[in-house]
Amino acid sequence: MKIIIATGNEGKMREIREIMKGEDVTVTSLKDEGLENVEIDETGKTFEENAIIKAKTISEVSGEIVIADDSGLAVDALNGEPGIYSARYLGRDTSYDYKNNYIIKQLEGKEGAERSARFVCAMACVLPDGKVITTEGTIEGQIGFEQKGENGFGYDPIFFLPERGKTTAEISPEEKNEISHRGKALTKMYEKLKEEGVL
16 A cells, blocks of 8 residues: 655655554655645645645545645744744745744743644545545644754754653654654544555
8 A cells, every 4th residue: 555645844754654664554755756846735724724735636646545734833922823834934945943043032031831832733634535534633832942952853943842851853753753743643644544444
């Protein structure tokens, strides 16, 4: 069985391959399939809407089972920003180093719960018959006071987990997969695909 993951993000692919390890499934990326240049118009107003748009677009082109996710960081003090615009926040080509430092600066003077934030991941799977299955996972945390850690990508170096005293870029990939928004959404997706008899 083959499942195409509708992403060009290598960090996401690493996480998903790690989580799906042990299943009798070949997981391929858009790059693996030569589909990285397919135009996907993310016009949704929510993470779930965008995930469905991505999955449907690639499913229509490939005819394969496709899983897409739309995920991002929501900072309460910034009215939920960057939210669905997490990848494009402050400009598509802006480095995460710059984005992370910008967010830290916006929260100057705020402490504890005033720095609350969460990672959200909505996942959509489109089956060859057109059926759409969706799941969602979240992880709660706070925005750190500085960037820390080398293990993650994106906003991981500023996403602080108070109960662990570390950012999601400081914990091991295995530990992150157990608690992450993407890990939770993918685990739920697995269960649903098994219920559907797909896996």
